[in-house]
Amino acid sequence: MAAVAQPVLRLMDDPPLITSLVAGRDTVDFYSFLTGFRQPMGVWKADLTVFVLAPLALVLAVPRGRLTTKLLAAAVLLPLLFAVCVTIAVVQLRLSAEAWAMGELGITLHAAEAKLRLERINVALFAVGMLALPSFLFLANYMLFAWNAPARPAPAAGLGGRRGALVGLAAGGSVLAVALIAVFAAAPVPSRDSLAYHRGWAALLELNPGFTTAQINLGLHLEREGDLDAAIALYREAIAAKPGLVAAHYNLGNALDRKGLSEQALASYRNALALEPEHAAAHRNLAVVFSRLNRPCDALRHLRRSASLDTNAAADPIVQRNLAKFEAACDR
Amino acid sequence: MAADRKQAERTASPWPTAIRFCVTFLLLTGFYAAVFSTPFVDRVLHEPMSRLVAASSMPLLHLFGEPQRAGTYLIFNGFQAEILDACNGVLPTFLFLAAVLALPSSWRAKLWGAAIGVPAIFVINVVRVVSLMILGALRPDIVERVHIHVWQTLVVILAMGLWVFWAERFVRPQLAVRR
Numbered sequence: 001m002a003a004v005a006q007p008v009l010r011l012m013d014d015p016p017l018i019t020s021l022v023a024g025r026d027t028v029d030f031y032s033f034l035t036g037f038r039q040p041m042g043v044w045k046a047d048l049t050v051f052v053l054a055p056l057a058l059v060l061a062v063p064r065g066r067l068t069t070k071l072l073a074a075a076v077l078l079p080l081l082f083a084v085c086v087t088i089a090v091v092q093l094r095l096s097a098e099a100w101a102m103g104e105l106g107i108t109l110h111a112a113e114a115k116l117r118l119e120r121i122n123v124a125l126f127a128v129g130m131l132a133l134p135s136f137l138f139l140a141n142y143m144l145f146a147w148n149a150p151a152r153p154a155p156a157a158g159l160g161g162r163r164g165a166l167v168g169l170a171a172g173g174s175v176l177a178v179a180l181i182a183v184f185a186a187a188p189v190p191s192r193d194s195l196a197y198h199r200g201w202a203a204l205l206e207l208n209p210g211f212t213t214a215q216i217n218l219g220l221h222l223e224r225e226g227d228l229d230a231a232i233a234l235y236r237e238a239i240a241a242k243p244g245l246v247a248a249h250y251n252l253g254n255a256l257d258r259k260g261l262s263e264q265a266l267a268s269y270r271n272a273l274a275l276e277p278e279h280a281a282a283h284r285n286l287a288v289v290f291s292r293l294n295r296p297c298d299a300l301r302h303l304r305r306s307a308s309l310d311t312n313a314a315a316d317p318i319v320q321r322n323l324a325k326f327e328a329a330c331d332r
Numbered sequence: 333m334a335a336d337r338k339q340a341e342r343t344a345s346p347w348p349t350a351i352r353f354c355v356t357f358l359l360l361t362g363f364y365a366a367v368f369s370t371p372f373v374d375r376v377l378h379e380p381m382s383r384l385v386a387a388s389s390m391p392l393l394h395l396f397g398e399p400q401r402a403g404t405y406l407i408f409n410g411f412q413a414e415i416l417d418a419c420n421g422v423l424p425t426f427l428f429l430a431a432v433l434a435l436p437s438s439w440r441a442k443l444w445g446a447a448i449g450v451p452a453i454f455v456i457n458v459v460r461v462v463s464l465m466i467l468g469a470l471r472p473d474i475v476e477r478v479h480i481h482v483w484q485t486l487v488v489i490l491a492m493g494l495w496v497f498w499a500e501r502f503v504r505p506q507l508a509v510r511r
Contacts, residue, residue: 050485050488058496061493131427135492136357140353140358143350307371312405316405
């Protein structure tokens with residue numbers, strides 16, 4: 001898919017924006033030197049599973065029309081729809097990169113709004129590509145080669161044409177569903193935490209020492225590996241290069257808090273909030289630190305603010321419980 | 333007569349009907365992509381549907397353990413998940429209805445399609461959520477794999493299989509009667 005997407009990218013893209021594919025062992029990432037946005041290819045493997053196997057399973061299962069003709073038609077239609085799917089994915093990638101740039105680099109005044117709008121379009125395109133196109137592949141095949149064709153002879157004595165068709169559909173679908181589960185349950189799903197993926201960030205950092213996105217992502221990986229000192233150093237380098245980088249301040253706060261340096265973590269979260277006052281996660285984590293420092297009123301204030309900004313997380317029973325706990329402690 | 337009918341079926345060109353079907357289906361899909369990602373539709377359709385799916389999953393999950401729900405969040409035996417727009421069944425339902433509308437048939441047949449397909453896809457989606465919550469509690473290491481590889485494929489297969497059932501059961505007999 002990466003090989004097909006690369007020329008599409010080059011045709012439709014401004015050269016500075018998306019310039020390379022970083023190939024890891026488990027993932028192939030589209031990478032932008034300007035925006036620092038990356039999209040792991042792993043999730044697109046799932047696209048192919050749905051895109052190819054689902055319509056083929058249906059084509060095989062429908063006991064109407066000549067099988068060879070239907071499969072031949074699917075083979076002809078598949079590359080065309082595959083190209084459409086890749087184009088949709090590339091457009092989606094561009095929109096995601098722009099939304100990310102707006103949020104991280106503060107290009108527009110209404111960054112949060114624009115980001116949300118682009119993310120909505122992104123999700124719509126992704127969903128359409130994933131589900132609508134394979135459905136269309138099957139439906140077009142069915143209408144062209146099965147709708148006007150007679151049903152195949154019933155598979156067992158006593159079954160009429162229509163019932164036979166339904167039995168065939170159920171049987172074919174069941175067999176292929178089981179096959180899918182057997183084959184793909186064993187397939188590895190590349191994860192963002194894979195070592196090969198993060199080696200890519202380290203390599204990029206060597207090529208571009210001041211590249212803050214690589215510093216932050218590598219810092220996150222090192223944090224997960226338990227090397228907090230190295231992660232903290234990277235976040236501080238990113239902040240020195242770009243003092244307005246909210247993610248760096250926020251991640252630094254997380255790492256300092258994990259290391260037990262609560263006062264320093266507080267300062268980092270406050271820096272993040274000074275740059276982005278509506279950062280719900282920073283308010284939430286600040287509340288956790290204040291709670292640990294036995295300052296329930298401050299914890300309550302920030303947890304309430306976080307809940308007002310992120311209503312979905314606010315519905316979490318744990319958040320509700322903490323709000324009640326801080327309210328009780330603050331009233332005392 | 334039956335032989336003549338079969339001969340007519342074999343020689344009738346599928347192109348006009350198929351092209352009309354494909355164009356209608358694609359236009360409806362484009363409509364979905366344009367309209368169903370707006371904040372308004374999010375508020376009046378996606379969010380209530382996500383809450384409904386989460387609420388509907390609770391009775392089934394109670395059979396297997398002690399679930400908790402808060403809005404669109406589900407918690408089951410330590411495994412937590414949120415029902416997002418992509419998981420609330422609106423898209424596969426829309427694709428099914430688009431295919432029903434696109435196939436030339438009577439409005440009565442189309443109404444039957446909607447009456448059968450909409451609740452069926454809702455049930456399939458609830459089963460999907462329940463199975464993933466149980467799997468997440470038992471085997472969190474493979475739940476994402478099953479979510480991405482298996483269930484998304486099955487949703488396409490089941491929705492389209494349902495459409496074939498409707499087309500064969502409700503539309504084809506009408507065509508046979510007309511001929």
